[in-house]
Amino acid sequence: MKMSRRNTLLLGAAFGAGLLPSLPTFAQSAKTPKAGGILNAIAVGEPTTLVPLLDSNTRTRVISTKILEGLVNFDDKFNPRPVLATSWSISEDGLRYTFNLRQGVKWHDGKHFSSADVRFSLLAFKRLGPRGRITFANVTDVETPDPHTAIVVLSKPTPFLLRALTGGETPILAAHTYPTDDLTTSKNGTSPIGTGPFVFEEWKRGSYVKLKKNPVYWQAGLPYLDGVVTRFVGDGASASIALETGEAHLSNDVSLVDIDRLRQNPQLSVDIYTDAYLNNAQIFEFNLENPILAKTDVRHALAHAIDRNFIVDAIFFGAAKPAASTIPAVFSEYNDEVPFQYPFDPQKASELLDGAGFSKKDDGIRFSLRLAFLPGDTFKKTAEYLRSAFGKIGVRVDILDGDLGTYIKRIYNERGFDINLNGISRLFDPTAGVQRLYWSDGIKNVAPYVNAAHYNNPEVDKLFRAAAVEQDDAKRASHFKKIQAIVGVDLPNFAIVALPTIVARSAQAQSIVTTIDVTSGDFAAVWLEP
Structure with a gap:
């Protein structure tokens, strides 16, 4: 083929x-x-x-x-x-x-x-x-x-x-x-019920999922294992300890602060990959139905208040990479990553907010926003950093916590947020993964991880439709780069870091x-x- x-x-x-x-x-x-x-x-x-x-x-x-x-x-x-x-x-x-x-x-x-x-x-x-x-x-x-x-x-x-x-x-x-x-x-x-190498056996809520070997798997001689048990814990430190004590063989969720220590253990191995299929990223999304955030200068100001290098170094210990675009850098022909359009500049952020009519009040606060975040240790730490960073330019942030089910309901069903720190799989192709961040269809057809901003730009929809069916790479790349130029100004969302x-x-x-x-x-x- x-x-x-x-x-x-x-x-x-x-x-x-x-x-x-x-x-x-x-x-x-x-x-x-x-x-x-x-x-x-x-x-x-x-x-x-x-x-x-x-x-x-x-x-x-x-x-x-x-x-x-x-x-x-x-x-x-x-x-x-x-x-x-x-x-x-x-x-x-x-x-x-x-x-x-x-x-x-x-x-x-x-x-x-x-x-x-x-x-x-x-x-x-x-x-x-x-x-x-x-x-x-x-x-x-x-x-x-x-x-x-x-x-x-x-x-x-x-x-x-x-x-x-x-x-x-x-x-x-x-x-x-x-x-x-x-x-x-x-x-x-x-x-x-599947066809895979392991058969579902038990899901004990709040504790573990247990799988057992499929005795009639179509690949002769496989699987080698008798089963797989995935146990759920509350934080990355617990995952690290489970590996160190021999309680676990594998985790994708160890605490980043523990990586150097784990690597010094001769019984353990730690590898850091770019998942080139999922292309996961931290994305900061604005609720455009909020009249304050509906103002473009406010969104630009908040973008200028974020120091992505600090997030990479202090929260991800150098394991992540700053992202300049929602289209992954690995798609080199489709990506138009130029030097960051919104570099860290708190002074400019303050000037933009003043110009948008949001001067500081007597208490030093311009306005307040509710920040939701996808459950997870690094997301929580990034949310706390954002609260501090926005506070320095006079924007009060109230952090909304909760488990994954609560998060999805709050963002996509109840619309009970102003800004959303999300984890998005940008996927194996921009049409499959990136389009959903901007697709106006997601406003009326609600689904998790689809257009939390409620962004609606007919020109962007049109360009995505054209890219979805274009078989010539050069023409397809042209569509995506035009999209990047438009959404880079509209800024319904803001890519922070590519996740490891x-x-x-x-x-x-x-x-x-x-x-x-x-x-x-x-x-x-x-x-x-x-």
Whole structure:
């Protein structure tokens, strides 16, 4: 199959030395894998669901990818590899993707996997997925001429479609586990049935999720592990301690302040990656329905009050990287990152606020704002920094705390915030990941992580629509750069830092990273050295 040049965009990305993250590479062990054992993982915070249909948060996908599978996955050079699809072809006009499906695959409840499941899944994600309305906007149907063939029919070319079909992004779901049209009522979200190497066994709320080996997995001889247990803790320090005491084999959530100490432990290994599939970032979003924040100069002022280098050094200990654009720097052809448009300049911030009619009152306060943040240690610390930074220019900030469910409800349903410190996966393509930050459709069709600002610019919508179907890279890049110029002035949101992905593990745990998206591998090849 001929691959577009877009599939090689990530190869040229590079970061500096020290703690700065690198793109994932798959280390091959010279040792013979051993079967058996339970991998104990530690996660900070608990997911709201175990299926990323309604909530695509990373907490969900790092567990779900062990249970559910996609049609393909990707190696460290972004080359596609067969999973539930054994091969595929694309019509000359780019409007039909034909997938030949793997035969003999069974769901964990014993029923047979078929093309009907593929059809159900893609259309379900198109209808309900937080990113699906954008990713699959051009999907008109999924034809199923036989149980082992699925043909995705498009109204317009969708050059990034194949990249969206991984187990982490668009897992194939068992259609029979969703018996009614109201997919939100299915028990599959809390006790999922998949085709993957591990079978769901138990979710003890507030404590752990337990998975066991799939004895009839379609990959002969896999998985090596007898099971995976993910235990939930309250902070990164607890995750670090669990690794040091041998209680856990793996965590993606260790405290950054502990990294140097963990690296000095000969029984542990710590690697810092750029997840080139998710491209996670801290994004600062303005609620444009607030009349104060509706003023462009106010948004510009708040952007000038943020010292991204301080955040990188003091909160991320050098492991993150300042971000100048919501389009990831790894998309070098699409990105127009110029020297930061809003450099740290508190004096200019104050002047802009004065000019916007918000002078300091007798108590030194211009106005007050409510700041919500995505639950997590670094987000909480960044929120506290922002409160201090904005306070220095006369803006009082009240921080709104809460768990993930409370956060999602507050931001996307209740609109009970003024500024939002969010964690956004900018994903494998700007159409799939970045567009949702600006897409006006997200105002009327509410979904988590979609346009929290309620930004509405018809020209930006038009440019995103054009980019979504453009197959010429140069023309596509032109659309994205025009978008960057417009939203850089409108500033409905503000990219702060590109987030690192940390893999801290016991020396016993082998073959952890096997896909481009780092922590969202299936763990089929993971094994424990005695």
